[in-house]
Amino acid sequence: MADYAHYLPDAERDLRSRSSLAQLLHIDVFLLLPLLVLMLGGLVVLYSASDESWTTVIRQLRNMAVALVGMAIAAQIKPETYCRWAPALYLVGLVLLAAVPVVGVKAMGAQRWLSLGFVRFQPSELMKLAMPLMVAWWFAREGIPPRPMSLAVALLLVLLPAALIVIQPDLGTSLLVAASGLFVVFMAGISGWYIAAAVLMLVASLWPAWMFMLKDYQKQRVLTLLDPEADKLGAGWNIIQSKTAIGSGGWTGKGWLAGTQSHLDFLPESQTDFIIAVLAEEFGLRGVLTLLLIYLLIIGRGLWISLTAQTLYGRLLASAITLTFFVYVFVNIGMVAGILPVVGVPLPLISFGGTSMVTLLLGFGVLMAISTERRIITR
Amino acid sequence: MASRRPALSDTGRESAINSGRVIVAGALVLLAFVTLGWRYYSLQIVDYQQFLVQSERNRVRLEAVPPKRGLIYDRKGRLLASNEPSHRLSIVLERVDDLDELLAQLKALVVISEDDIRRFEQRRRRRRPYDPVPLKLQLSDEDMAVLAVNRHQLTGIAIEAQLTRHYPYGDLLSHVVGYVGRINEREAATLDEAAYQGTLHIGKIGLEKRYEALLHGTVGYQNVETNAHGRILRVLDQQPPTDGANLYLYLDVDLQRVAAEALGDQRGAVVALDPKNGGVLALVSNPSFDANLFVNGISRRDYNALRNNPDTPLLNRAVQGRYPPGSTVKPMLGLAGLEMGLVTAETMIPDPGWYSLPGDSRRYRDWILRIRGTGHADEVNLQMAIAQSCDVYYYDLAREMGIDRMADALAPFGFGAPTGIDITSEKAGILPSSEWKQRAMGQPWYPGETLSAGIGQGYMLATPLQLAQATVALANRGESFTPSVVRRIGNKQVGGLPREPVAASEDHWATVIAGMVDVVHNRRGTAHAIAGGLNYTIAGKTGTSQVIGIAQDEEYDEDTIAERHRNHGWFIAFAPVDAPSIVVAVLAENGGGSSAAYPVARQVIDQWLLAGAVDG
Structure with missing residues (x-):
């Protein structure tokens, strides 16, 4: 370093000060930059999707500010602290989930909310974070590859909260929460045979699940996916309109604020779950590919952090958080385009809403904590 | 901790396992993103055109712009049929999730009758799903306010502004102007659907029906951008409609009102024509009804009240009412007698007050016999016979003429055929002949029937309009025109269409008209009662026609006879005699006699000649 500094005196100072500032704040710049670009772009789309409502944009900005602060705080906490507190957090989440059917608040036909007087929140959101923390803690403790007993315990850890969420009922969230735990199991290196067996069992259980477990509205969603034209004005309406919005955008899009599907109210949920249809309609395939690229950069950085993490716990946790994020992205973008059933998953960091924004950025805060821990140690 | 994680080599192995899995995960992520990219590529590039069309179709709706219906004005520019703005509640079915629920919601807000629902169901069948289907017409201001407040909960409703026909004169002109009504299923079946897109009303009767094609105009179209709730946001392009043509009538509302008021409660009809062109100056049928109801x-309830009313207000007596013309045919028959050489102006006929056919003991009475016990005079000539309405003179004339020549002589005056007036439902009346009777009744003609026909009784039936039409020919000494209510359509002159004139020599016309002048101005004239204070000359003819046959020896007693069996009173007239500017025919249904009719004619003519009604 000193040699180079001789020739480029400013460079070293720049490099040192920048990296040291980021280090000092435990911020991963390569993660932060695409996140910020994504969120800013999201505001631009939201402004259009909300029919140019500054109120909505400002509220979303406030959500983002809160979430970013949360992320910054989460980044300051050492991974080993997370590891230590994971069981406690998981237990709290479990208790809260169990409490929902007893003291929860009903909204839209499902009992998912807990009221704390000043704020209502969904314990399942907490579980989205607590789950990977917990399963990673377990495998970090047990070592990998897992022995059958520890694998069984891990699956129990995954299934317990998932089951509690299913009975709310919220099948979509339950699957996502379960996925975030299963990613840890996958990362822990379970044998390919286990995975193959699991897939087989899943396929085998499809028919009984359809017959006995799925509720009518859930079946409807699947049927709608297969044939949205069957019920044009009912269940199929959303998906037909979103596909129309996307398709009519073409390569270049209709232009910002010029999307007819969204601005004329044909597109439902255009500020929340279906916001990518607005983007696709107004910015075309160009916009969609750009969005996918930014998501890819974030996921890639997350996986990189996982690869280079100093501890097993960090590695498992980083990849689980990253892959969970990926699943949100994939499920949302896929369902709006009509290749996955419609489940209530917002487009990460772009859809309007505070809860998911905070949960996601807290996750990225944890990622940054893992990422910056490595650097500090390297130094 | 140390016991659970025993060796450094394990950490290395863990790291290797984990790295492998991260790489696998990364590959899966890439695969997933390629799938997404491919999906969006296929939607946005491969199927772009299809979705573009679909989004355009979503957003853009082709909409009919109904033309404004043509207005109707009287001769002085007064509006007789106008278009008033109103609002209607419609439903865009495509946007409605649950129609029953929406209807229930709407019923809670505004009054929606079973009739409305029934009509809605009818209309619904012939509309496309994105077309608004009218549910309730003529929303009140309160309805509008209530709907505006609840608008956000009522997805799929549309409030449409429209123009609705209004007849400011209510019942005064219903039998002339007629009315429009909602297009019914039968009409819809035969209608050019494209031409009537967006139009709910069609002319049902009167001028409104006769001139429907011109009044309606040509439908226009516009492309409108709508949102998902069917609300129109802007018009993208349009082909404007061509509004219907305005009708300008010969009719004078003032004269019409005077005629209607002169009739008062008397059932009957008044037809006033302009002898210079056949224009209808007034056409009253009493009683009438309010056209706005339809x-x-x-x-x-309203309809049954009108239909079951014994006074038949829906019957247009002026053009549909068929009555024996009675003595009003005497001037025409007299003219025919002169032209055929059967009589001359000087021919005198003895008048004992009755007449009988040779070899037949039956006595055909003159109406005067009942009053005076004798005839009009020892001998009567044609002028006197017209002035005093001498039946004996005409019994004799009729016998000599015979029924078939009589029919031939009356036909040119317009009897027995529709006049061709430009309002609907006109009746032809009956002009009997031996051939007619054989055809209609399968019986030969009897000589006694000829005598009845000679005084306008028996089988002969005429409408008040036909008598007015015949009187035009008398007033003009032969010339007449097809009666026309409409003078001008837009800038195009209509009306004044000449008919084949009645041919007769000047002298013969003069004799007959002199008789008609005496009807009013001679002391012994049958309508002398209206001569008081006249400063112009009226030529007229009274008529009384029997509703039921009176037996030969039976007395006709007005007091004891049922009202509906009383005689009809007629009066036809034109004035001034030297340069006729108005012709009037008045029918007083069951009025007892012509005295119920001629005062009406006097008032109408006074209004026309004296009250400054005449214009260019």
Whole structure:
């Protein structure tokens, strides 16, 4: 370093000060930059999707500010602290989930909310974070590859909260929460045979699940996916309109604020779950590919952090958080385009809403904590 | 901790396992993103055109712009049929999730009758799903306010502004102008659907029906951008409609009102024509009805009240009412007698007050016999016979003429055929002949029937309009025109269409008209009662026609006879005699006699000649 500094005196100072500032704040710049670009772009789309409502944009900005602060705080906490507190957090989440059917608040036909007087929140959101923390803690403790007993315990850890969420009922969230735990199991290196067996069992259980477990509205969603034209004005309406919005955008899009599907109210949920249809309609395939690229950069950085993490716990946790994020992205973008059933998953960091924004950025805060821990140690 | 993680080599192995899995995960992520990219590529590039069309179709709706219906004005520019703005509640079915629920919601807010629902169901069948289907017409201000407040909960409703026909003169002109009503299923079946897109009303009767094609105009179209709730946001392009043509009438509302008021409660009809062109100056049929009742669907109760009314207000007596013309045919028959050489102006006929056919003991009485016990005079000539309405003179003339020549002589005056007036439902009346009787009744003609025909009784039936039409020919000494209510359509002159004139020599016309002048101005004239204070000359003819046959020896006693069996009173007239500017025919149904009719004619003519009604 000193040699180079001789020739480029400013460079070293720049490099040192920048990296040291980021280090000092435990911020991963390569993660932060695409996140910020994504969120800013999201505001631009939201402004259009909300029919140019500054109120909505400002509220979303406030959500983002809160979430970013949360992320910054989460980044300051050492991974080993997370590891230590994971069981406690998981237990709290479990208790809260169990409490929902007893003291929860009903909204839209499902009992998912807990009221704390000043704020209502969904314990399942907490579980989205607590789950990977917990399963990673377990495998970090047990070592990998897992022995059958520890694998069984891990699956129990995954299934317990998932089951509690299913009975709310919220099948979509339950699957996502379960996925975030299963990613840890996958990362822990379970044998390919286990995975193959699991897939087989899943396929085998499809028919009984359809017959006995799925509720009518859930079946409807699947049927709608297969044939949205069957019920044009009912269940199929959303998906037909979103596909129309996307398709009519073409390569270049209709232009910002010029999307007819969204601005004329044909597109439902255009500020929340279906916001990518607005983007696709107004910015075309160009916009969609750009969005996918930014998501890819974030996921890639997350996986990189996982690869280079100093501890097993960090590695498992980083990849689980990253892959969970990926699943949100994939499920949302896929369902709006009509290749996955419609489940209530917002487009990460772009859809309007505070809860998911905070949960996601807290996750990225944890990622940054893992990422910056490595650097500090390297130094 | 140390016991659970025993060796450094394990950490290395863990790291290797984990790295492998991260790489696998990364590959899966890439695969997933390629799938997404491919999906969006296929939607946005491969199927782009299809979705573009679909989004355009979503957003853009082709909409009919109904033309404004042509207005109707009287001769002085007064509006007789106008278009008033109103609002209607419609439903865009495509946007409605649950129609029953929406209807229930709407019923809670505004009054929606079973009739409305029934009509809605009818209309619904012939509309495309994105077309608004009218549910309730003529929303009140309160309805509008209530709907505006609840608008956000009522997805799929549309409030449409429209123009509705209004007849400011109510019942005064219903039998002339007629009315429009909602297009019914039968009409819809035969209608050019494209031409009537967006139009709910169609002319049902009167001028409104006769001139429907011109009044309606040509439908226009516009492309409108709508949102998902069917609300129109802007018009993208349009082909404007061509509004219907305005009708300008010969008719004078003032004269019409005077005629209607002169009739008062008397059932009957008044037809006033302009002898210079056949223009209808007034056409009254009493009683009448309010045309506005029919515009948006008359209620069953109102309709039954009109239909079951014994005074038949829906019957247009002026053009549909068929009555024996009675003595009003005497001037025409007299003219025919002169032209055929059967009589001359000087021919005198003895008048004992009755007449009988040779070899037949039956006595045909003169109406005067009942009053005076004798005839009009020892001998009567044609002028006197007209002035005093001498039946004996005409019994004799009729016998000599015979029924078939009589029919031939009356036909050119317009009897026995529709006049061709430009309002609907005109009746032809009956002009009997031996051939007619054989055809209609399968019986030969009897000589006694000829005598009845000679005084306008028996089988002969005429409408008040036909008598007015015949009187035009008398007033003009032969010339007449097809009667026309409409003078001008837009800038195009209509009306004044000449008919084949009645041919007769000047002298013969003069004799007959002199008789008609005496009807009013001679002391012994049958309508002398209206001569008081006249400063112009009226030529007229009274008529009384029997409703039921009176037996030969039976007395006709007005007091004891049922009102509906009383005689009809007629009066036809034109004035001034030297340069006729108005012709009037008045029918007083069951009025007892012509005295119920001629005062009406006097008032109408006074209004026309004296009250400054005459214009260019």
